[in-house]
Amino acid sequence: MNQYVTGAVIKELREKNKMTQLQLAEKLGVSDKAISKWERSRGLPDITLLEPIADAFGISVTELISGNTIHNENVSANMLRSKFYVCPVCGNVIHSMGEAAIHCHGIQLVPLEAEETDEKHMIFIERIEDEYYVRIDHCMTKQHYISFMAAASSDGMQLVKLYPEGSVEARFKIRGVRRIFFYCNRDGLFSIDPVKGIDDKESGYDDSQERRELEKAADKLFG
Ligand SMILES: [Fe+2]
Numbered sequence: 001m002n003q004y005v006t007g008a009v010i011k012e013l014r015e016k017n018k019m020t021q022l023q024l025a026e027k028l029g030v031s032d033k034a035i036s037k038w039e040r041s042r043g044l045p046d047i048t049l050l051e052p053i054a055d056a057f058g059i060s061v062t063e064l065i066s067g068n069t070i071h072n073e074n075v076s077a078n079m080l081r082s083k084f085y086v087c088p089v090c091g092n093v094i095h096s097m098g099e100a101a102i103h104c105h106g107i108q109l110v111p112l113e114a115e116e117t118d119e120k121h122m123i124f125i126e127r128i129e130d131e132y133y134v135r136i137d138h139c140m141t142k143q144h145y146i147s148f149m150a151a152a153s154s155d156g157m158q159l160v161k162l163y164p165e166g167s168v169e170a171r172f173k174i175r176g177v178r179r180i181f182f183y184c185n186r187d188g189l190f191s192i193d194p195v196k197g198i199d200d201k202e203s204g205y206d207d208s209q210e211r212r213e214l215e216k217a218a219d220k221l222f223g
Contacts, residue, residue, distance in 0.1 A: 151177045
């Protein structure tokens, strides 16, 4: 984290906001030469300018100083674009509907990037009535284990915490689930479309009630 705003951050934000040095200068009531000096590390903006600079870029003073800006274009926060943050020290799991500046144990956490499952992290999904029964073939030692599983739909998130020496299984209500996530403390975050991961692919549809009705109608029509 920076201790004060840097010229590089000002330049980056100005360019991101498609502003010229002169346009920014006019907003702040300083000369464009002053901006140019800040950006070339030949000077620093006065402390009274921190708030106006942050305002000009539509960010907070904290973001300006830390250089970590948050961009959430979708303010309605789609669950399917959820981010997970895991503290490497204590294993704390934080779910966010968008980008956020999250600290745990004094560490700024980064949003995890999910990978497709691999042969060392195989997932088995079964439909049992209105639930997905999810199992992962993985060890559960204190050193290497699956620490949580989650199922995301557009309007909900089901999250199950797992513990070393425990079993690697979870049940999720199927309704609307589009993505299943799980996190290995060593190998990171994985995700899969549940329909792709399902053992019985034929039954990998989303809404059993609707399907049953369709099947009933098809039976009537086609005998
Ligand atoms: Fe692993």
